[in-house]
Amino acid sequence: MSVRQLIRTPDVGSGIMFIAFGLLGLSFSWDLPTGSAMSMGPGYLPQMVSGILLVFGLLVSAVGIARAREAVPITNWSWSALILILISVGAFAIAIEPLGLVVGIVLTTLIAIVAGRESRWGEALALAAGLAVFSVVLFAYALGLPMRIWPSFW
Numbered sequence: 001m002s003v004r005q006l007i008r009t010p011d012v013g014s015g016i017m018f019i020a021f022g023l024l025g026l027s028f029s030w031d032l033p034t035g036s037a038m039s040m041g042p043g044y045l046p047q048m049v050s051g052i053l054l055v056f057g058l059l060v061s062a063v064g065i066a067r068a069r070e071a072v073p074i075t076n077w078s079w080s081a082l083i084l085i086l087i088s089v090g091a092f093a094i095a096i097e098p099l100g101l102v103v104g105i106v107l108t109t110l111i112a113i114v115a116g117r118e119s120r121w122g123e124a125l126a127l128a129a130g131l132a133v134f135s136v137v138l139f140a141y142a143l144g145l146p147m148r149i150w151p152s153f154w
Contacts, residue, residue, distance in 0.1 A: 011064025
């Protein structure tokens, strides 16, 4: 199997993407002071997340290389799906402050669901509701983060 064919397998391709994002994050946060786990500096979290992405990418790529012979190569992909996923992330960033966590999560999930080819609205609504409940319980109650849960006009 050639290198080009190997890169076009899903596991190796996604592993390379994780490695690229990890290296990019490390390059942007390299000069920031990290501090320690007890006294975190501004570079601590970006460097930890970037390092985790890098290690995860290496592991996924290794598994992909080991299973390359049985993998089905990626032949094409959908630009509309990519754009919808990016729009869903942007919608969350715009909606979270004025509309709150619940509306932001539901909006993001429903936009992202449209990107899939097998979208079922009943499942999408159940997923959005479950993610919203989980996010509120985790971030607002368990972690106690000061964030708006509902829109300010409610």
